[in-house]
Amino acid sequence: QVQLVESGGGLVQAGGSLRLSCAASGRTFSIYTMGWFRQAPGKEREFVATTSRSGDTSYLADSVKGRFTISGDNAKSTVYLQMNSLKPEDTAVYYCAGGNLIGVVTTPRGYDYWGQGTQVTVSS
Numbered sequence: 001q002v003q004l005v006e007s008g009g010g011l012v013q014a015g016g017s018l019r020l021s022c023a024a025s026g027r028t029f030s031i032y033t034m035g036w037f038r039q040a041p042g043k044e045r046e047f048v049a050t051t052s053r054s055g056d057t058s059y060l061a062d063s064v065k066g067r068f069t070i071s072g073d074n075a076k077s078t079v080y081l082q083m084n085s086l087k088p089e090d091t092a093v094y095y096c097a098g099g100n101l102i103g104v105v106t107t108p109r110g111y112d113y114w115g116q117g118t119q120v121t122v123s124s
Contacts, residue, residue, distance in 0.1 A: 002026045002113040006096045009118030012086055016122070020081040022096030022115060031098040031113070033105050034072065034079040038092035038120075045095070047106040049081060059104045064090075086122045093117040 008020040024031065035050040049070040051058040058070055069082040079096065097111035105111065 002028060002031060002098055004096045004098055004113055004115035006094065006115040006118040009094060009120045011121045011123065014086060014088055014122055014124050016086050017082070017084045018086065018120060020083070020094055020096075020118060020120075022079045022081075024077040024079075024098060028077050028098075030100050032102050033099050033110075034070075035097045035099070035105060035111060036070065036079075036081045037095045037097060037108060038090075039095070039117075040092040043092075045108050046092075047108075048094070050105055051079065052102070057104060059106070061106075083120070086120075088122045088124045090120060091122050092120060094120050 036048040096115040099111035
């Protein structure tokens with residue numbers, strides 16, 4: 001099994017920045033792809049970003065391109081989501097996910113492991 005724990009969420013004003021972290025533990029050798037999703041109240045879970053374990057493949061949703069960056073530190077088994085120029089519409093619970101598929105995986109079904117989520121609230 002793999003355990004994922006997110007941290008770094010909070011309340012920030014529009015235009016501000018936050019960095020989310022996702023620490024993986026357990027059978028991490030089985031994970032090839034890590035992703036970030038978000039879910040706002042009353043909405044479906046939405047893809048935000050994904051990266052391969054090697055870091056050579058990354059992809060961001062159009063809604064966050066130019067503002068968010070995904071990166072990883074294999075030595076720490078941690079993935080980060082740097083969020084800049086935050087907007088009120090970025091408000092959501094952000095989830096970290098891990099899976100054993102290879103490539104750009106943008107659907108929740110493509111991931112096997114999920115963190116508990118961390119709240120991000122952007123005030124206007």
